[in-house]
Amino acid sequence: MKQTRRDFMKVTGGAVTAYSILSLTGCLEKSSPGPGFDGPLEEKYFPNVCLQCPGGCGILVRTVNGRAVKIEGNPLYPSNQGGTCPKGQLGLQILYDPDRIKGPMQQMGERGDPNGFRPISWGAAIDVLVTRLREIRANGEPHTLVFMGGRYRGQMHGVFGRFLESFGTPNDVGHSSICEDGSPQAHWLAQGWKSYAAYDWKNSEYVICFGGEFIEAWRPTASLLRAWGQMRRGRMGTRTKFVQVEPRFSVTASKADEWLPVNPGTDAALALGLAHVIVREELYDKKFIEEHGFGFDDWTDEHGQAHRGFKDFVLREWSPEKAGEISGIPAGKIEKIAREFAAKAPHCIAAGARGTSMQSNGVFTRFAIHALNGLVGSIDSKGGILRQNGPPLAGWPEVFKDDTARTGFAQGRVDYAGTKRFPMAKKVYQDIADRILEGKPYPVNVLLCYYTNPLFSSPDIGRWYEAIKKVPFVATFSPFMDETSAHADLILPDSTYLERWTDDVIYPSLGYPVVGLRHPVVKPVFDTRNATDVLIEVARKMGGTVGRTFPWKDAEEMLKSRYQGIFEARKGSFVADTFEAWWEKFCAQGVWTAPPYPYAHEHPDQWPRVLVHDEKDKAGKEPGKFQFYSLHLKHKLEHLAEDAAEETRRPVEAEFESMLTDLKVTARGDELYLPHYEPVRRVGDSAEFPLVFITYKTMALAEGRGANAPLALERFVVQTREKWAASAQMNPETAARYGLEENDEIWIESTLGKIRTTLKLVPHHPDVVAMPFGLGHREYGRWAKNLGVNPNSIIVNEHDHLGGLAAWFSTRVKVYKA
């Protein structure tokens, strides 16, 4: 009996100890969180330039045994100084995206058939394209090739431009007319140059930001973030006051010192109200206006005709009371802000971006805002608004054109840019769909898209799904299966920015020139090729003049030929005796810069560069002036009217009038050329559609591109803490008025149709419905596909006709429970 007892104990005891020992030994040996350094790991850092947005920030990519495992900011890069924005961190989710296009593909079935694509070799793919291109040249209609370009940085645009020119088409359609073209045009009106401005944020002491998401989506993102930190706490004793003007209670608005919830589209009125106070109380910079201003006081032209000046205009017409009435900002507040702003002159900036410039009155609104800078003389002053300097690159070799090319290139643009329909426009991206549909001015036979996705990112995308069917041949260079590529015949997948040779000339921001270099950090993950190389190969295959236009064998060689110029300039952050040595340094550092920026206020010789003289401007004396009264515009319009008159044989005045009517501009006479307020136009009856629909970009995602990055989607909207969703947002009171509550499922309906989404309550301006843009892809990859809705499907294609801008915020909507 004792025996059995002991056995019994043995058995149980044994079992217990066995179990314990088994699991204990498991941990005892490795009871510390192994950092994972075991095994030979070869670590390297490669400089590169981010392409998550056009901002072009310098990055350092850490690779371990040939795998890219971490992205850091490049501290040598002056714009982001070692920081990155969240998108920058997501680069690896783009590079290693499992749903990237794996290689060249041709659509064998019906256009848009997801199963119709067949992989083909690069050689074959390029042949397909070349044959097509040869065809349309043979038919003598090279101009029916339309090229739509998106995020081409550095020399890439130039390369494409050369190709198109030598091929013989004027239709090089960039996408800035749906992005932010209003600002460049405002700069042209006042200063005669048409590009984004650089801002001396870090020295500014007062910033009024009209409709720009300073710390969310404005460019160059990381540079602005850096500037933000600098403005807040970077300088002993000075803390820039930041005033945010926009109807949406954005992250910027909440972080700003003051938020002016302006009535949507009325920013010009507010700006003019501010101008009124500054002029009335004589707070403006008399010296600057005296020396460099034009049209501030009344003036008389060479025909002895008297013209009204800006001073008289604002004093008479734009009392703060009136401005307040229109813009919804109390007059007292306007006066206060105006005084504070002027007090900091000239270290103050009145900036404006998409929210104001992409309105039906965009150009004039931005002109009115920009005029404030003229008033306080912050034009090209320390802490003011600057003109970006370019790098001293070597010139391009000649572009060869044969007769076909010449005749084709001489044709009018398919989008009517620069004509009297869109006088100031360089391109009218959003209208291509309509042109294709109506086949005027001529049908489009071949459509090439590089890193742009019109089927997702243009207003009223419904049109595009029709239009694309009408184009006989569509090819894209997209690395991702975006909506456009899904409807293409041929896909020539580009490599991502971490796999290819491209350069980057910095987005206007710092003033002084900065160039960065991208070179392969890892070997291409899939069978993709640098679009530049592909284009060069295509050109060479085409042969003849087109071929001769491309003397380089690939992108790397092309870049070297261009950067010879910087080497020869023998200045900037580094120099070298031989080009090879110089190039080596460039590759190693990934950036070349040439600070400091020569402020015109300190270097008077710079004025001609900053205030460009318009040769048609009879009144203007050398150098150019800051034109409060835009002669640039005056002459442009007059010339267009004259040309039209010659054709139609009607009096110039009649043509001029009809042109203005078509442009839907209300102002007449001198007011037309002065910064003034054009009432904003909207589509939809205000009774039926009481609310204004505004979209915006979140920090996690630049436009719809790179939408397949799960980390970004996980933290998509920081403000509402939304994950994997982008709901519409409304002011709580407004929502209550329509009987809606947080998280309700709602319909947002415009004249174009309706979209279903959930509702979040954010204290925006009561008249707006805001919705982040970037989700709602129908393609793109496992994570992005069919996630959320794309607001563009209900956004009408309204214009600022003068500038050919897409008026993104002209859609009226109604909202109701689903």
Added chain:
Amino acid sequence: MVKWGMVIDLDRCAACQACSFGCAQENNCPFSLAAETRKGILMGWHQVLTTTEGSYPYPTQKFLPMPCQHCGNAPCVRACPVRATYKRADGITMQDPTRCIGCRLCLVACPYGVRAFNWFDYKKRWPEPLDQSINPTSMPVRPKGVAEKCLFNFHRLDRLKRDLEEGTVPRIVARSLGGKYTPGVEPSDEVWSEAVDILMRYFYYHQATPEDFEPHSVGYLPACVQNCATKARAFGDLSNGNSLAAELARSPRAFHLLEEIGTRPAVTYLKEG
């Protein structure tokens, strides 16, 4: 004795979340799908919290970057039954995935809610070829059923210590340390903490120049600090009064989260405005 700490200047912070993304990438934190996030499952070790108050036209909104506070008196450490989470000598609250039994007492105990739990085997979360981006130089992806948390990138700090010993630290560090530093011998805590501060100040104040900059010097400070474009974050040895972190932590704007419950956080926040 080193005592690592962090200072987050909310006035500089722009709520861009680069810290969260950088952290996730550096520490192999898996992303969570929609259904999981609805359950409050976020595997990131760093979050940015948002609170909105007031109403139009004068609303206010606050954004709070939330790393582990590395409390001097850590509730999670007191709660853990198996010493899987413990304080390192340098003040880092560590978490040992090979030790954890997954009782989630630490998640419950943490007043800041910064801890995450491996609800399933997350190794499957990265499909081919996205798994290429998994970072082998930090914590490997954690196994199923254990808790995890922000570790102040201890692996980067230890890396610095190791490189100090091997003499492979960036020139600027070696130069500024001067006589105090002799390659080959194990660095003292003072040298270690000062090396971190040198890098911190270098990135915080200076525009790097080709002469003194070496790429690998971006690999030593915690990822969230290194990536922060607004320079809202400072990291360093709080026990060394001269370190940038300690200097900023003395600011009149300084405050800690939930000071009242006596956790003694090593993360200091600086008020806005």
Added chain:
Amino acid sequence: MHNAEIGAVDSQISVAPLRRTSGAFKVILVILGVAVGVFLATAVYQTVRGHIVHGVGNQYSWGIMVANIVNLIGISHVGIAISAFVRIMRLERYKQLARLAELVTFTALTAAVINIGLDVGRLDRFVPYVVWFGRWHSPFVWSMTVITAYFLASIVYLYLAMRSDLAQCATLVPRRKRFYEFLSLGYSDTEGERKAHTRTIWWLAVLIIPVMVSVHSVYGLIFGLQAGRPGWFNPFMAPYFVLGAVVSGFSAMVLVVAILRKVFRWESVFPPYIFRGLGTFLGFMTLLYIYFMLTELLTGQYGPPAKDWEVFYDILHGTFRWYSWTFFVGGLVIPFFLLFIQWVRKKASIALTVVAASAIFVSMWVMRALIVIPSFYHAHFLYSFEPYRPTWVEWVLVFGCYAVAGFFYLILCKIVPVLELPAKEAASGGTSVLPTWRKALVVITAIAGVGLIVAGISLHEMVPASLIWVVGIVVLITVPLQICLRPVVKSAG
């Protein structure tokens, strides 16, 4: 009133279950068997998929599983409570409840431990890591310690109290002769053995009561010591939990007795007044619990810090108000009055008692859930998440635990005599005394046990300190066995 034969139940009745098995019993066993099967399947499913199949997340990382653990531990209380009191207070008329209750302790505790094992992420590491690496200031480790002590102690207690009956069974149930001889480990009912047993058991009873209190106090403390958890951090938690345990324990007890009474036709053994007695006690305990609860909620209503206030507000007027009020009124207040009336009217209704008890039983579970869950809705820093929805997996595991306990219980009923057999008049001949070396061994063991415990605690920073003190406890627990298991010398003739 037939007080006469109280406690002296006919041995035929008591061993009946061991002899033949009724149809009702089989049916119930099969049902429970199926339930247990489902439970195990789900457990495996969860182990494979991970805890993602639960409704909890990083923000509310504990759910109904934890509430259930608390509830089970609570139920496990009653066994020792009753039998210890019966022993110490000499409540002869409730004598027959004792072993039923002890078995409840035994099964409930097992179920609880299984439940904990399923709630932690690493079942494989769970027990040994806690024992080996246990950190002295973690309440979880305390609970490990006291539960081990409580578990072992109650087994020993149960066994010793049962030993003589087991020996008797050997003769009463011939077909299991060898089995019961083995179980009784050579008990031969000598005078010495009888004395030893009664004395040891009495002392065990005395010693176990504080252990029992500590077990549930510790559970209270697991919550009560979380400074970072709004609504939890308060000194009241320990007594509050102990009382809760008594309440849910006794309600469970009423149900168990009622069921067995039916199944084994023990109407004569458990006459209505037994229920009335239990019911009355349960009633007043419930009243006390209501009082505790109101005190806590009231304090919460006035409670800065704000977050605590939010929690209690949410329980009374917010998200959880329907649960709270329904079960507070329907499950505690009304049942109390029912039992109270029964008490004052000096009438005994089994039905009424059972109804009240089951109401209390259920609502006590809900009350536990209301302690665990609301706190997570008002964490100091709220990340975005949707409300907690337990998944089917959690529900299956929760209910499964009771099935397991029940199944286990019924099996035990078929193995051991759950009713005490009438003691034989005269002790059998022969003597049994502890030889001196065994006496010495007892003393040494006792000293060793205490020594190990002390050592473990004083070495608390060292691994494996916890193992040392746990071993100490195990060693100590062998003392009563050593005293009672003694060699027997048969006297000639």
